[in-house]
Amino acid sequence: MSTQTLTEAKMTHHDLLKDQVAIVTGSGRGIGLAIAKRLANAGATAIITDITEEFASSGAKEITDSGLKAFPTVCNVTDVSSIEKMTEEVMNKYGKVDILVNNAGITKDTLFMRMKLEDWSAxxxxNLTSVFKVTQSVIKNMSKANYGRIVNIASVIGMHGNFGQANYAASKAGVIALTKTLAKEYASKNVTCNAIAPGFIDTAMTQKLKPEMKEQYLKFIPLGRFGQPEDVAEAAFYFCTGGSYITGQVIVVDGGMFM
Ligand SMILES: NC(=O)c1ccc[n+]([C@@H]2O[C@H](COP(=O)([O-])OP(=O)(O)OC[C@H]3O[C@@H](n4cnc5c(N)ncnc54)[C@H](O)[C@@H]3O)[C@@H](O)[C@H]2O)c1
Incomplete structure (x- = not known):
């Protein structure tokens, strides 16, 4: 490829999401921030939403510091009024939402016999009811515009279960089923809805696991390393760019751990 063609290819690549607006929940750090960066890198304005102002601002700053477009706003995904406020703010400022990535999530791990109802409910x-709430708030605008890309961050645990994660596994299985239902209900509106099921990704969520547990997981990863947030971001990017004929699917990003 000549230098000029290479430059052109790069430019087109950076333009793939030009003028698009992408909301990513829980994007102050970790997988959400990596996804927001990937979408911004392709020209989108990334709406960085997180539970605190501080998280949202620091995430957005990382993106704007590198010359890309981002806008921080607080959004607690469990709170309908906070969600409505965020959607309204984005609609007033940009007039549309092209991409929604439901990423915010937590763990409260403990064996089933010790799991309290509050651990289950939280x-x-x-992880699950939030996807219902945020999507309800945003999807009507996509539907009206006859365009939308929704990407839900599930987990391989939602497909296979795991010791100590009854609540988390059930929430992520729910996200997968919700994804497929939305895909069916909104396909006629040109809104696709897909899910990503990451395996073990190196973020704050997994950094709190005991070293011996991590060693144990590593043995089951054929690619021989933990995933990076960027590995998940690449799959999200694909759903938002090349994947216009793909809906209701779950892509597993786990280094081959489950196959
Ligand atoms: N790390 C992994 O191995 C892994 C594997 C599979 C799936 N996931 C999923 O990926 C997503 C991101 O996780 P991560 O690993 O980046 O973890 P993380 O803890 O680094 O990031 C989660 C983000 O969500 C935000 N958040 C939490 N509760 C929120 C709320 N109520 N409202 C708004 N934001 C909230 C946090 O502030 C944080 O910024 C989660 O849904 C998680 O379940 C992670």
């Missing part, structure tokens, strides 16, 4: 609320 994880279901934050």
């Amino acid at each position: 994880v279901i609320e934050t």
Whole structure:
């Protein structure tokens, strides 16, 4: 490829999401921030939403510091009024939402026999009911515009279960089923809805696991390393760019751990 063609290819690549607006929940750090960066890198304005002002601002700053477009706003995904406020703010400022990435999530791990109802409810609320709430708030605008890309961050645990993660597994299985239902209901509106099921990704969420547990997981990863947030971001980017004929699917990003 000549230098000129290479430059052109690069420019087109950076333009793929030009003028698009992408909301990513829980994008102050970790996988959400990596996804926001990837979309911004392709020309989108990334709406960085997180539970605190501080998280949202620091995430957005990382993006704007590198010359890309981002806008921080607080959004607690468990709180309908906070969600409505965020959607309204984005609609007033940009007039549309092209991409929604439901990424915010938490764990409260403990064996089933010790799991309290509040551990169950907090994880279901934050990981699953949040997807219902945020999507309800945003999807009507996509539907009207006859365009939308929704990407939900599920987990391989939602497909296979895991010791100590009854709440988390159930929440992520719910996200997968919700993804497929939205895909069916909104396909006629040119809104696609897909999910990503990451395996073990190196973020704050997994950094709190005991070293011996991490060693154990590593043995089951054929690619021999933990995933990076950027590995997940690449799949999200694909759903928002090349994947216009793909809906209702779950792509597993786990280094081959489950196959
Ligand atoms: N790290 C992994 O191995 C892994 C594997 C599979 C799936 N996931 C999923 O990926 C997503 C991102 O996780 P991560 O690993 O980047 O973890 P993380 O803890 O680094 O990031 C989660 C983000 O969500 C935000 N958040 C939490 N509760 C919120 C709320 N109520 N409202 C708004 N924001 C909230 C946090 O402030 C944080 O910025 C989660 O849905 C998680 O379940 C992670």
